[in-house]
Amino acid sequence: MNQSRPISPISSRRLKRLPLALMLAGCAGWSHGYAADETTNTAEPAAATKAKADDAHLKTVTVTARRREESSQSVPTPISVVSGQALESQRVYRIQDLQQLTPSLNVAYMHARQSSISIRGLGNNPASDGLEGSVGLYIDNVYLGRPGMAVFDLMDIEQLEVLRGPQGTLFGKNTTAGVINISTRQPTFTPERSIETSVGQDGYFQTKGTVSGPLTDELAGRFSAYRSRSDGDIKNEYDGHDLNGGSREGFRGQLLFKPNEDFSLRFIGDYNEESSSAGTRVLTSTGPTINGVNRYESRAAAAGATLVDGSDRKVNLDSDQRVTVHQGGGSVEANWKMPNDFTLTSVSSYRWWDFTPRNDDGLNVPVSYNAGVSVEDKQWSQEFRLASPTGGAFDYVLGAYYFGNKLDNKSFTYNGPLADIWNGTPAGALANTSSVGKGHIETNSFALFAQGTWHLTPKLDFTAGIRGTYEEKSAWVNRNAPVGGAAVTGAALTARNARYGAYDSGDLSQYSASPSGLLNLSYHFTDDVLGYATLSHGEKSGGVNLTVGTAPTAGADSLLIGTERANNLELGVKSTLWDNRLQLNGNLFWTEVHGYQTTAYDDANRVQYLTNAGAVRSRGLELESILVPIRGLTLNLNGSYNDVRYTSYKDAPCPPEVSFQAGAPASCDLTGHQVVGASKYIANANGEYKWNWDNGLQEYVTASYAYRSKAVGTVEDSAYAQIPGYGLVNLSTGFRGDLGQGQWDVSLWLKNAFDKTYYTTLWSEANGGYSGLLGSERTLGLTGRYDF
Template structure:
């Protein structure tokens, strides 16, 4: 089988005293708020916004500054851009930012990589190489960001090691998400979208003053869809479901020298996300395709996955419950020092129900459920800026407690599908559990010497100590027939009782930064940076081959990255053109990656020797005429294993008689990393009479071929693809608010493409299809 795809000061003061409850309380309150809520942009300032690029403020060096003054490769995506481009899922951010890739199946099996580094899905016992933050709180799992991107202020993508100030495991980069804060001027938004395949999304936000010193904000959403994958077995649809969530905030600001922001959020998902379709059945070895022959022997009927079809006789389902709370306090101290404290707690519960991919009972249900809790505390002291030297120093603690449960409920055709002796696995139940505790402590400091009015030198250092304790066990198998001999040995190897005992890891790791940057003019900055980042190791929380390879095989070593950057940031043509470019060279030793154990049919973490990532990044924004904004960004990235001698073999090798137990993948391209990536986005808006503003938007996202799975099989190669999204709409004023209606078309040319591939049993491969062409409408009212 081939691959298958204007108001007065008095009125302002009166408004600020309105309780937030009144803003929520029906038409009388709404009318009053509308009467006093207008755009704060004057005609002159609006005209400037239509013809000149605006300054974007970031806090990536833990103080507010223009993104163009930060000597780091960074892409900033504003909340307005997300809304205009209809981007509300984390896996779609890669269509806006260069060098970013999100490998997504569902909340657990997802990963974020930058420059090809960090593809580690389903890593319960290991944090990712890309640091993921929301409102200055580190998220220990990529799945903690799998919710609708609601009420977002901006997203910052920082590329390269950022370990000095973003210290928890950032050897590849940082995705920093900032939500909109409570306001002392009332804001309210309601938005509804309807599209094909039963897509329906509604979300709303209300923000405003409760007292003169206290403001609040509440945002909520609900999204559902029927799904876009058809099931041949019983006409069900998959890859749909529902997601719901809310975020509440309070901002206490008694004076200009102190602020306290509390955030609490909750999100849940009930869906069939992660439904994989058949991509390829693998090689033919000695005239036999193992996947197809065993499927036929078990009585299964295969369907072409590129037709957006599956043939499942059981459920494909995930539930996610997650949330958390954080408190951030900022004090302005004497002499303009700023002290910051951030305290946070989060939880994440994930439960799957996975079919075996066939329409016969080889496995009724299999998967891994996870219960994860984390807590963190950070203190930072920032010196005043404007002198010859400024600095930030601080301390950080992160704790984590995670439990998982691995389960497999084998059916009567299990032995046929698995190629085991009769009775070895059929009708057997196997349950295992894993646990890991993590405690991480860090001290950090970063300072900038302003050597001349134009030349700055920055140095940073962070020291981290981390300890992890874990255990893995598996119960004795239940059910099945009494067996002896080969069948008993195979049952014991795949489902037998096991106890790893206590597993411990202790690590002390440094991260550092040296950077020179020079302002050639007020609008042109050049920089050169050397940085070193480290992240600790982890533990495989599934038994896998540990009974034969030993408990030490469950341990994964640390990862160390050295990076060099040479870049230029410029704002040209009277603030109409922003052009940023940089060269990078990164080498990672002890690179952590996922591999697949074909014998035990389990994915596992391992250290893949050394990896080199080198290339060029470009990020540009242009306003050539009034109302037209163009953004073009892209990456050339050559990322390869410099040394990976004990890699898993692809099935075209491993299925042959006398096949080696490992293969040498040195020189091969790293999994999931396209060499060329280009994103182009455009928006054009113009003014009509009566305050009406039509607009059109378009986006084009292209990426070249990528290796689909770590063993680099010729049967698991992701083809290049391009996706085009279009929309058109009209805005206008109503009362003291603004309405906005639009028609949008995602994947306008209905491109069938796979975003991620996964190993399947018997040498086959399954994949995650990108969304098909989807037509929809959105109506929004801001008041």
């Protein structure tokens, strides 16, 4: 399973689209992103373009990591900053591609529901309908309760910040591992327009556009829209169709009311939808062979299924594989600078997210026609913040936060006639039966927070922060009696009821009062060198398993998940050297987590479930650098060493090579094992060189390399579920210049240049097998952009 499908040339039909793309718009070459990147939202004359090419110094980057605008180099916390221009030029238009740009970040993405984000190895809990993630996701100051709410094209982004370590004192909802803070571009009082089209292999086609400008002297508007589609890069041997493609589209509309410099009111509304076969998993391993028998292979053969090699980007599915996502929402942000120079901020929001899957069982015979979990989620929030003036001996930010959520899911299984052969149950137990269960959870979270900085001397600062959160959750889970199938008795009836029997949990509830805290000491050794030490504590509230699982035998309390608590120590330095040509930042971290929340697999009931995995330790080193050695050349290098292991996990699920043995234990001790999904070594390097031609044109070439070492694929740490390390190379080249009142940009790009076969996440399957999601194959494309 090590052979990758050879790349196919762009079809003549797709090539015919390229002239149209060039006429419509212009592109994204690689711009020196991260902290060195300047943001350009409007078209600029050739003189301005040349000035930028001649500038051989780093640019100041402003962030809001402490809920006020500051230079990123003056914030004493590890933070990676990626500009919107860098995202566009690197062709990073999805949240799951961010791990190719920043250290210590992992996105375990399968589709919008089966996705999670971890920082420093912490936060791997996908499909957690009854639990929020350990990494807080924010877009325009609004918390997203589900990671899947961020699975859309990153359109019209101003800047993206990745904050590592607990951030609970200022980012208020369950941020024990870190925060991804996304800011979109605001409406402008100067007219801006852009249109961009990209075409590539496997039917890839993306168009997006933006228009912004004044509506009155005090009111400006902005509207952005996109549509992306692809044919898919996995071949279904059963019917010859391509899978893992589909379409996504959406828009964002904004209004900015700014009657004066002291007051602004920003309205944002957006809508996104997806219809795709995203999340198509390929078979990576059939699991262990014990006493000459491989359970996965033998049961597949008994059912008459034909297995195919997943590493060849092939599956063999006799049913549909599809997900549909509809989501949207709105927010209102008000900022008022009062006469005493205090700033009052209010952020109000409402969002909704609907997810519906259709999943095949992975075989080309009728074992299961469809199984999965659909979700309807609604959330609303309100935040008030008061920021004091700066420049004195003490400044602070304080506020209050409320988050409400209501989520309903439906778990369903519709079996075919061969279900008993595949599941190893008595004849008639599961064949042609269907089962439907429902879950419901409501959350109300209230918090008060404050963080202040004492400027003890001109060089020495002390910061302290605290947040108190009270949260209550109420839930229920039920399952209807199975429908269909033959009338059975005895062992077949017992097996049917064990898997699909009626169940009602009754009312479930959780109440928690959680503190978060921060102590930070920072010292400016020089104007360009900052050192800092941080001690922080974060807590993430518990949750509820919203599928029945083993609750009928283990009791309703087994559905409850306990609180996750993290203590973190940071030692770091930030420096700007060599006449503002070199930025070099580094930090050491040590995090202890108790009650770590993660996902396990119950083979008997064929369900994923949430659990507290004892204690975890994450420790390591992170480095980030940006260098402008000569005019026109920008180099970025970042990386991390992260050793994250269970320091106590004695009641863990067993891998199939243990659980399938005669007399196997009910649980295993994974103490000392590496945490799922966490690569020990991550390195990212990229660079851009651009130069001017005498006729006013600017040419550029870019290259990037992203490396991740091997990682554990599933929580039980099976020898058959390991993700090999891999390195990816992306290349691009292009031209930009002036045309009329605007600027055009055209680039040719190649992603995964050496066609590396790699897996981004693995999944536990029935009968000891494992499947995985393949990363994108080599893709050649062309992008055109016009800003005017």
